[in-house]
Amino acid sequence: MPELxxxxxTVSGLKSKVLNRTFVxxxxxxxxxxxxxxxxxxxxxxxxxxxxxxxxxxxxxxxELSEEYFLLVHLKMTGHFLYDECPPAGGxxxxxxxxxxxxxxxxxxxDKVLALSDLRKFAKIELLKKEELDKELExxxxxxxxxxxxxxxxxxxxxxxxxxxxxxxQNIFVGVGNIYADEILWQAEVHPEKNVLDLSExxxxxxYLATKDILLEALKFGGTxxxxxxxxxxxxxTFEKKLKAYQRQGQKCFRxxxxxxxxxxxxxxxxxxxxxxxx
DNA sequence: CAATCGTCCTGCGGGC
DNA sequence: TGCCCGCAGGACGATT
Numbered sequence: 001m002p003e004l005x006x007x008x009x010t011v012s013g014l015k016s017k018v019l020n021r022t023f024v025x026x027x028x029x030x031x032x033x034x035x036x037x038x039x040x041x042x043x044x045x046x047x048x049x050x051x052x053x054x055x056x057x058x059x060x061x062x063x064e065l066s067e068e069y070f071l072l073v074h075l076k077m078t079g080h081f082l083y084d085e086c087p088p089a090g091g092x093x094x095x096x097x098x099x100x101x102x103x104x105x106x107x108x109x110x111d112k113v114l115a116l117s118d119l120r121k122f123a124k125i126e127l128l129k130k131e132e133l134d135k136e137l138e139x140x141x142x143x144x145x146x147x148x149x150x151x152x153x154x155x156x157x158x159x160x161x162x163x164x165x166x167x168x169x170q171n172i173f174v175g176v177g178n179i180y181a182d183e184i185l186w187q188a189e190v191h192p193e194k195n196v197l198d199l200s201e202x203x204x205x206x207x208y209l210a211t212k213d214i215l216l217e218a219l220k221f222g223g224t225x226x227x228x229x230x231x232x233x234x235x236x237x238t239f240e241k242k243l244k245a246y247q248r249q250g251q252k253c254f255r256x257x258x259x260x261x262x263x264x265x266x267x268x269x270x271x272x273x274x275x276x277x278x279x
Numbered sequence: 280c281a282a283t284c285g286t287c288c289t290g291c292g293g294g295c
Numbered sequence: 296t297g298c299c300c301g302c303a304g305g306a307c308g309a310t311t
Binding site for chain 2: 032076077078097101118119120121122161266267
Binding site for chain 3: 001002059074075076077078120122124168170177178227228267268269
């Protein structure tokens with residue numbers, strides 16, 4: 001599932017390929033992905049709009065277009081963009097079934113195609129004016145990799161509740177989903193069900209540092225592709241080789257050798273070391 | 280009022 | 296072998 005490192009990797013890839021390109025047309029077989037207007041209207045509106053910039057806010061992709069329009073895309077769980085889909089035979093991603101669920105195609109003025117593959121059809125695509133975009137994003141918390149996201153700021157935005165749930169709450173701070181929440185808490189040696197109010201200063205500091213560290217490290221490796229995420233060339237991120245907790249249930253903890261446990265916490269599959277991460 | 284549940288969706292894996 | 300059930304989960308709305 002695309003979290004901050006995967007969305008940022010996507011943004012970087014897109015910027016290198018489609019900046020300053022103009023949309024010629026768009027196709028879909030899944031009209032419900034287009035949330036704020038009918039697909040017919042979207043198709044009319046997107047034509048001839050130029051991509052002036054591409055950025056990320058939390059897990060959202062934002063294409064800044066000409067005429068003061070914005071294309072907002074949320075990949076949710078299984079969405080990913082593919083540039084110039086159907087790579088040459090034998091090319092990276094060609095044999096990967098995850099790249100075959102093409103739900104939308106954006107035709108560009110260089111005769112290339114930007115496609116959206118999304119197995120579960122949960123992605124969101126919206127064409128918005130500035131005020132509408134701001135309104136949709138207004139509840140999002142701060143960016144954890146920004147310089148001004150200090151330890152003081154981190155402590156200030158936290159609310160009471162199970163720490164795992166808090167880490168994944170986009171209104172507190174953005175970018176962390178199920179994979180990185182488990183990795184952050186493993187590194188910080190904190191039990192995912194521990195209440196924020198019961199965390200010591202030392203534990204808070206470890207979670208804060210682990211958040212920055214894990215997200216940066218995952219970004220460096222192009223994200224995690226355990227199941228569905230692919231980069232815009234259809235290839236995989238390599239951070240999955242670095243995972244210490246996520247989907248390692250039944251295997252030995254790299255720190256203490258205890259068998260990693262899996263438990264449903266806040267409706268999410270959660271992986272942790274019962275020895276290193278005590279409640 | 281906060282916590283939990285249901286919804287969207289479909290491929291895949293486990294069990295029989 | 297083949298079928299069916301249930302699981303995976305980001306975000307949001309509904310419910311308790």
